[in-house]
Amino acid sequence: MHNRLQLSATVEREADLRYTPAGIPVLEMWLRHQSRQPQAGIERDVSCEIQAVLIGDGAPRWAGKLTGQCIAVSGFIAQRSLRNPRLVLHIEHVELIKG
Incomplete structure (x- = not known):
């Protein structure tokens, strides 16, 4: 099974950088995508x-x-937590799009 997502988007907003109890940095953000797609x-x-x-x-x-x-x-996408089924994109690679 595959769970891969590629998306170009504008970052609408970012939360403050936080750290997990294990000391791992976490940056949450909200992305806005707009395009034309064939269907x-x-x-x-x-x-x-x-x-x-x-x-x-x-x-x-x-x-x-x-x-x-x-x-x-x-x-990849995954639900936010065991109790919250809302989907969240877990970013593994980020690249700025030069415009």
């Missing part, structure tokens, strides 16, 4: 907002630098 032979306007999280060494490196930026990300 059933027609073009469809697509817009969505998705919550994302960057965990590990990349979190402090990107913290405070992404809001308002266009980025390309890749990672």
Whole structure:
């Protein structure tokens, strides 16, 4: 089974950098995507907002630098927690899109 997501989006907002009890850095953010996608032979306007999280060494490196930026990300989706089924994108790679 595969669980991979690639997305280009604008970072709408970032939460403050935080650390898990084990000392692992975590950066939460909300991404806004807009595009035109083919579906059933027609073009469809697509817009969505998705919550994302960057965990590990990349979190402090990107913290405070992404809001308002266009980025390309890749990672996987998972529910937020055992009790919260809302999907969150777990970012494994971030790249700024030069515009």
